[in-house]
Amino acid sequence: MSGGRRGQLLYFIALHRTGLLVGLLAAALLVYPCLEDNPYTLGLTNLIAINGIIVLGLNLFIGYTGQISLGHAGFFALGAYGSAIATVTAGLPPWPAMALVAVLVGMIALVVGIPVLRLTGHYLAMATLGFNFVIHTVLLEWDEVTGGPSGFSGIPSLAVGQWAFDSEIRLHYLLWAVTMLCLLLSLNLVRSGVGRGLAALAGDETAAAALGVDTRLAKIKVFVLSAVLASLAGSLFAHSFGYLSPDSFGIFTSADLVTMVVIGGMGSIWGSLFGAGLITVLPEWVDLFETYKDFVHGTILVLVLMFLPQGLVSGLFDMIRIKIALRRRKNAAA
Amino acid sequence: MLQLEGISRHFGGLPALDGVAFAVPRGRVTALIGPNGAGKSTLINCITGADQPTGGTVLFRGQNITGLPAHRVSRLGISRTFQNLRVFPRLSVLNNVLCGLTGEGGRSMIMAMLRLPALRHRERLLRLRAMEALDRYQLSDKATWPAAILAYGDRKRVELARATVSRPELLLLDEPVAGLNADETAAVGGQLKRLRASGHTILLVEHDMTLVMEIADQVVVLDSGRCIAAGTPTEVRRNPLVLEAYLGQTEACA
Numbered sequence A: 001m002s003g004g005r006r007g008q009l010l011y012f013i014a015l016h017r018t019g020l021l022v023g024l025l026a027a028a029l030l031v032y033p034c035l036e037d038n039p040y041t042l043g044l045t046n047l048i049a050i051n052g053i054i055v056l057g058l059n060l061f062i063g064y065t066g067q068i069s070l071g072h073a074g075f076f077a078l079g080a081y082g083s084a085i086a087t088v089t090a091g092l093p094p095w096p097a098m099a100l101v102a103v104l105v106g107m108i109a110l111v112v113g114i115p116v117l118r119l120t121g122h123y124l125a126m127a128t129l130g131f132n133f134v135i136h137t138v139l140l141e142w143d144e145v146t147g148g149p150s151g152f153s154g155i156p157s158l159a160v161g162q163w164a165f166d167s168e169i170r171l172h173y174l175l176w177a178v179t180m181l182c183l184l185l186s187l188n189l190v191r192s193g194v195g196r197g198l199a200a201l202a203g204d205e206t207a208a209a210a211l212g213v214d215t216r217l218a219k220i221k222v223f224v225l226s227a228v229l230a231s232l233a234g235s236l237f238a239h240s241f242g243y244l245s246p247d248s249f250g251i252f253t254s255a256d257l258v259t260m261v262v263i264g265g266m267g268s269i270w271g272s273l274f275g276a277g278l279i280t281v282l283p284e285w286v287d288l289f290e291t292y293k294d295f296v297h298g299t300i301l302v303l304v305l306m307f308l309p310q311g312l313v314s315g316l317f318d319m320i321r322i323k324i325a326l327r328r329r330k331n332a333a334a
Numbered sequence B: 001m002l003q004l005e006g007i008s009r010h011f012g013g014l015p016a017l018d019g020v021a022f023a024v025p026r027g028r029v030t031a032l033i034g035p036n037g038a039g040k041s042t043l044i045n046c047i048t049g050a051d052q053p054t055g056g057t058v059l060f061r062g063q064n065i066t067g068l069p070a071h072r073v074s075r076l077g078i079s080r081t082f083q084n085l086r087v088f089p090r091l092s093v094l095n096n097v098l099c100g101l102t103g104e105g106g107r108s109m110i111m112a113m114l115r116l117p118a119l120r121h122r123e124r125l126l127r128l129r130a131m132e133a134l135d136r137y138q139l140s141d142k143a144t145w146p147a148a149i150l151a152y153g154d155r156k157r158v159e160l161a162r163a164t165v166s167r168p169e170l171l172l173l174d175e176p177v178a179g180l181n182a183d184e185t186a187a188v189g190g191q192l193k194r195l196r197a198s199g200h201t202i203l204l205v206e207h208d209m210t211l212v213m214e215i216a217d218q219v220v221v222l223d224s225g226r227c228i229a230a231g232t233p234t235e236v237r238r239n240p241l242v243l244e245a246y247l248g249q250t251e252a253c254a
Helices: A004-014 A017-035 A039-064 A072-088 A094-116 A119-140 A168-190 A193-203 A203-208 A213-243 A250-264 A269-284 A287-291 A292-308 A312-333 B040-048 B070-075 B093-099 B110-114 B118-136 B154-166 B182-197 B207-214 B233-238 B241-248
Strands: B002-011 B013-026 B031-032 B053-061 B077-078 B171-175 B201-205 B219-225 B227-231
Touching: A004 A017, A017 A168, A039 A168, A039 A213, A039 A269, A072 A094, A072 A119, A072 A213, A072 A250, A094 A213, A119 A250, A168 A193, A168 A213, A168 A269, A168 B110, A168 B118, A193 A203, A193 A213, A193 B093, A193 B110, A203 A213, A203 B070, A213 A269, A213 B110, A250 A269, A250 A292, A250 A312, A269 A292, A269 A312, A292 A312, B002 B040, B002 B227, B013 B053, B031 B040, B031 B077, B031 B207, B040 B070, B040 B077, B040 B171, B040 B201, B053 B201, B070 B077, B070 B182, B077 B154, B093 B118, B093 B154, B110 B118, B110 B233, B118 B154, B154 B171, B171 B241, B182 B201, B182 B207, B207 B233, B219 B233, B219 B241, B227 B241
Parallel strands: B013 B227, B031 B201, B031 B219, B077 B171, B171 B201
Antiparallel strands: B002 B013, B002 B053, B219 B227
16 A cells, blocks of 8 residues: 555656756755855856856757867857947847847857868867867957957846846846756757657767758757857856956867766766866865866866766766666566 | 669779669568678668769659658658667667657757647657557567667667657668577568568568568569569579579589
8 A cells, every 4th residue: 555655656756757856956946045145155156057058058969969069168258258248338238138149159150060060070179179269369369349368347237127136146046047947948858859869869870860860950950059058158157247358268168168068978968067066166176176177177087088988977877777777687587 | 662773882993783773562572682792781771861872763652862861761751770780779768769750759949948738748649659669579678778788689679669660661671680599580570571561661681581581572682783683582592693693603503
């Protein structure tokens, strides 16, 4: 009797595990500022939210279409500077500016993606790296528009009516609401037929094409989607901090973003958030990491790729899944 | 159903296929046999768009599909399996089979992200169909297993289930029983017969002559990229050219 009810409960949990996890995380995020009111810590978790948005998109691209991009800090930069220029220089209101910039960045990604995504592997990595390099150089050199090496300041906060998102707590709710929305959309995407087509593409391009997946179009679509997400994250970044420096958008930022994807695991939506969290706070936890950040991140990247090429979280998850299935197979045989 | 006219595929100066022409009639099993390197897999690739023929025409239901990209060919209702298995190891068995229904799951990424009730409903229907396919191939109890841990024979069946779940009009099977034992081969043979009975048209590339003789309505023999014989299994078995291609000089045997 109670066993049956317990079984039912377990079945319910298994059936709705995604929804339950999202709800749980949302609840935790709602109460988090009540427990933690140190603005510095909140600022750090806000940064995780912003990185999380980019990494969700980038993981769809790397983990689900099996491609590589070392240029997403470039799209992040376009979003951030786009919003800054649109609001400060052109005087547009922030929300429409954010949408406009996202559309423009999507179009740029389309124009970049169509030729570049014909490449694969190292060549694609180099091409996207080159794109990031170009953007970074423009930010540094075109100082009458971007502020050059000294940066861009005076970007207004986002606001709803009179209510401005100008404190860390208010930003916490805004940024995490957007991140959770992106998380939800990504989870929906990967659980759909389109998502299965993408997973097929990551697994085996020839087989995916034979099953009716337009591999070229799928790569371009996901590339554009990930660029739009990076752009949104950039806009939010600009309005949250009010100041931009070109240093935030160099090729090492792109490498960090890829490291976050790899830590989280290829094709793991939840892992994306974990990877973003870990790599964002790591330099804060240990001073040594601050100084040798790139070195440490590089080491992590190499180690994970050597021992768990599917990525840390999803690699471990896969191992557990296979262990369980193997045990079941043994039980079934016995 | 499928009409091949003068298909050629040259790799550099080397002809892998040289003017291959034959027809695959509707509702029948056509077997394509020939020694290793005869060009059988190349021909399958040229039909399905995985490779482009350098000459000739592929007609499917009267429509010219020569050189169409693989996903377009697939969406027309031509499904295939691969000689060297191509299941997705990280996906569960059920998801592998669901991939065979990609064409029916809707293609809009935005709709997928919104996951509206209509889409959920469609997902449930697709899942039901995939479960039915798993049932037909005795894979139901392994639905949640990652394909990576499946035994070879099971993987072959996953590929077959994935290729047939969308009820394609034409099914191209590249050595479906290679590497299977006698029992498993007999089981696949039974499944192929059932597929034919339910109206599928099948082009079967196979080395296993027992299976070919048992289920094929028509046999086409390929050797060094050329079509050297065609006819019923009994006719082909008696054809001296075929014996020569398989066994070398026929005089030696006589």
